[in-house]
Amino acid sequence: MSSEEALKKLYDAIFAQDVEAASKAANDCVAAGLDPLKALEAASKAMTDLGNLFERGEVFLPQVVVAADAMKAAAQVLLSKLPTKPSKAGRVLIGTVEGDVHDVGKGIVSVLLDAAGFEVIDIGRDVPTKVFVEKVKELKPNIVGCSALMTVTRVGQKAVIDALAKEGIRDQVKVMVGGGATTGVWAEEIGADAWGEDGPDSVRKAKKLLGITE
Amino acid sequence: MDYLTRMGDGRPVRMSKEQIKADIEAGTKDAAEKAHVPELSGAEQEHLLEIITDPNRLVAVEPGREVVLTHDVGPLKVMADQSNSGVSIPCSREQAMCIYEKAFSADTAELGHIDYSFKPVKPIITQEQSVLQNVLHMTILPIFYGAMPNLGLYYAPDGPFPEPIGLIKDRKIGEAKESMENAAHRFVEDLEYITVRLYEVGLDALNIDTTGAGGDADFYASLTATEKIKKECPYLCVEMGMAGEFILGFHTELKYQGVKLAGLWPHQQASLAEKAGVDIFGPVVNTKPSLSFPLNIARAVTLVKHCVKESKIPIHVNMGMGVGGIPMYETPPVDAVTRASKAMVEIAEVDGL
Amino acid sequence: MGDPFGMPIAHCAASGMGGIRTAGDMVARMQMLRYRLKDAKDYVAKKLETDTMALRDEFEMRRLRERLNIGTITGVPGVARGLEAKARIAEILGIRINAVERLKELVKL
Numbered sequence: 001m002s003s004e005e006a007l008k009k010l011y012d013a014i015f016a017q018d019v020e021a022a023s024k025a026a027n028d029c030v031a032a033g034l035d036p037l038k039a040l041e042a043a044s045k046a047m048t049d050l051g052n053l054f055e056r057g058e059v060f061l062p063q064v065v066v067a068a069d070a071m072k073a074a075a076q077v078l079l080s081k082l083p084t085k086p087s088k089a090g091r092v093l094i095g096t097v098e099g100d101v102h103d104v105g106k107g108i109v110s111v112l113l114d115a116a117g118f119e120v121i122d123i124g125r126d127v128p129t130k131v132f133v134e135k136v137k138e139l140k141p142n143i144v145g146c147s148a149l150m151t152v153t154r155v156g157q158k159a160v161i162d163a164l165a166k167e168g169i170r171d172q173v174k175v176m177v178g179g180g181a182t183t184g185v186w187a188e189e190i191g192a193d194a195w196g197e198d199g200p201d202s203v204r205k206a207k208k209l210l211g212i213t214e
Numbered sequence: 215m216d217y218l219t220r221m222g223d224g225r226p227v228r229m230s231k232e233q234i235k236a237d238i239e240a241g242t243k244d245a246a247e248k249a250h251v252p253e254l255s256g257a258e259q260e261h262l263l264e265i266i267t268d269p270n271r272l273v274a275v276e277p278g279r280e281v282v283l284t285h286d287v288g289p290l291k292v293m294a295d296q297s298n299s300g301v302s303i304p305c306s307r308e309q310a311m312c313i314y315e316k317a318f319s320a321d322t323a324e325l326g327h328i329d330y331s332f333k334p335v336k337p338i339i340t341q342e343q344s345v346l347q348n349v350l351h352m353t354i355l356p357i358f359y360g361a362m363p364n365l366g367l368y369y370a371p372d373g374p375f376p377e378p379i380g381l382i383k384d385r386k387i388g389e390a391k392e393s394m395e396n397a398a399h400r401f402v403e404d405l406e407y408i409t410v411r412l413y414e415v416g417l418d419a420l421n422i423d424t425t426g427a428g429g430d431a432d433f434y435a436s437l438t439a440t441e442k443i444k445k446e447c448p449y450l451c452v453e454m455g456m457a458g459e460f461i462l463g464f465h466t467e468l469k470y471q472g473v474k475l476a477g478l479w480p481h482q483q484a485s486l487a488e489k490a491g492v493d494i495f496g497p498v499v500n501t502k503p504s505l506s507f508p509l510n511i512a513r514a515v516t517l518v519k520h521c522v523k524e525s526k527i528p529i530h531v532n533m534g535m536g537v538g539g540i541p542m543y544e545t546p547p548v549d550a551v552t553r554a555s556k557a558m559v560e561i562a563e564v565d566g567l
Numbered sequence: 568m569g570d571p572f573g574m575p576i577a578h579c580a581a582s583g584m585g586g587i588r589t590a591g592d593m594v595a596r597m598q599m600l601r602y603r604l605k606d607a608k609d610y611v612a613k614k615l616e617t618d619t620m621a622l623r624d625e626f627e628m629r630r631l632r633e634r635l636n637i638g639t640i641t642g643v644p645g646v647a648r649g650l651e652a653k654a655r656i657a658e659i660l661g662i663r664i665n666a667v668e669r670l671k672e673l674v675k676l
Binding site for chain 3: 322413
């Protein structure tokens with residue numbers, strides 16, 4: 001099998017959300033003498049393309065989850081051939097702020113971040129501000145994501161930022177905000193580091209915050 | 215020369231005519247590509263440009279082109295005390311309905327529960343019947359009863375079924391689908407129970423609002439409920455308002471009358487809604503806060519125009535904060551609101567807002 | 568969503584029929600029976616024996632509403648209010664209004 005064929009099979013397997021085929025295609029890439037990093041690029045492109053289709057309503061959440069599994073299966077094979085293993089893209093702590101029980105959007109963002117290679121720790125909905133702070137201290141994430149659907153609850157995002165500052169750990173973590181009631185203006189006003197407009201945008205902004213190129 | 219317009223988050227911004235024109239083109243192209251619908255014609259884009267660059271603070275439709283306004287969120291816009299809608303006027307719901315009729319010159323008014331979800335109405339249905347009776351005696355305009363399907367209330371910890379997004383994350387996709395189906399069926403039972411009792415005391419119309427917020431199961435539940443309600447309440451009007459521009463696929467396999475629901479765009483949603491028995495359909499196009507008003511309104515008008523053209527029932531486009539080209543801001547700037555209003559009427563040719 | 572001045576009032580000023588200031592309530596009732604906008608206006612105009620331009624005109628409709636006794640936005644002693652106005656609207660438009668039907672049944676009219 002040529003290198004091109006092997007790369008195409010890998011891309012197709014992930015795009016088709018076929019975990020078994022993705023693992024096999026990754027092995028074929030290795031057998032074809034391909035650089036594992038180059039094969040990983042093809043695998044990532046399949047995930048990016050699926051993300052674009054998700055944004056257009058042509059691919060849906062369960063499919064993204066299974067594609068992420070296919071991506072992980074391929075990555076497991078490819079990473080084992082590298083002399084030094086790259087770590088996860090970064091650790092993200094994510095939750096819906098105090099007083100807000102909505103978590104559909106936050107759920108989508110955490111699935112997409114996971115699919116993009118982040119380690120995601122979802123601490124649920126209606127999370128008290130002090131729990132955000134405790135978890136940041138305990139788990140030392142690179143990013144903390146605060147979701148809020150309603151304008152009446154989004155003040156909880158500011159409360160998290162203020163509490164992190166009060167504890168003297170604001171500069172140790174990037175803060176992202178998102179959710180139906182938020183805008184870029186709001187994010188700027190409360191001193192967040194980034195605003196995620198929707199799921200795919202949140203992944204792009206998280207990568208940007210950590211200096212990861214697409 | 216430049217013109218004062220807005221960003222999608224409400225911020226004032228000055229743009230040249232060329233910039234506005236480019237954003238209109240980009241907006242209509244984006245909508246057309248994503249939903250596979252026609253772009254706005256050159257003349258329609260030119261008309262939109264004229265509306266946006268009108269030097270006056272407020273604009274309005276040509277006399278004779280006025281449309282019917284139906285209203286959602288019940289009396290909450292008047293009474294509720296939350297920053298995204300209510301202005302916390304202390305009054306009864308009966309008084310709020312009169313305010314709609316006599317102070318807002320509304321064509322219809324909507325009664326609703328403070329939670330604005332159907333599930334909590336069931337245990338207090340007699341209270342809702344009494345208030346509705348009062349309102350029907352006092353007012354002349356048609357009275358709707360509205361709330362959201364909000365399937366989220368049927369999932370743990372608020373309801374009996376496991377939370378499906380968590381199950382999907384745990385790769386328990388079959389269990390997630392089962393949970394969504396169970397929630398949909400329970401919602402259909404609840405809505406039927408509530409509607410029959412409101413109809414008994416004289417309700418004019420039901421508004422199933424923000425349909426699809428919980429994905430394809432939510433839309434499926436609303437369509438199925440409509441079909442049942444129309445059989446039991448043949449003279450009741452049913453309006454269905456959407457939550458987003460396309461149906462999110464959480465279940466992904468649910469179908470209604472043989473049509474897969476996930477990923478449907480407004481024109482496709484309206485067609486199914488009509489088949490289910492819906493009498494007035496309210497499409498939604500989400501405003502993107504980081505993009506300009508010209509781009510957002512061009513996107514919205516493109517999607518809604520095709521929906522109006524394809525539909526057999528009246529289309530009342532959602533034009534509230536953050537939808538239909540209106541900026542996502544708690545006090546929507548009236549320069550943008552009136553421009554969006556005029557554009558939807560004169561270019562998309564909606565039956566109402 | 569949005570405050571009343573930014574939403575219902577702004578929309579009504581820009582493009583609304585005008586509710587019971589004009590004939591907005593009646594055109595709405597026809598849309599509830601699936602009439603598209605033009606058909607709904609034509610139907611109401613015909614039943615009121617006027618033209619569609621009058622349906623959105625405050626001067627014309629105020630006089631017509633008083634004459635037909637179907638309710639006005641500002642109080643006029645003796646002119647129909649609430650359910651009484653709705654009963655007359657149902658008759659003029661030749662449509663069924665649920666609350667009116669219920670009343671008729673209850674009082675055996």
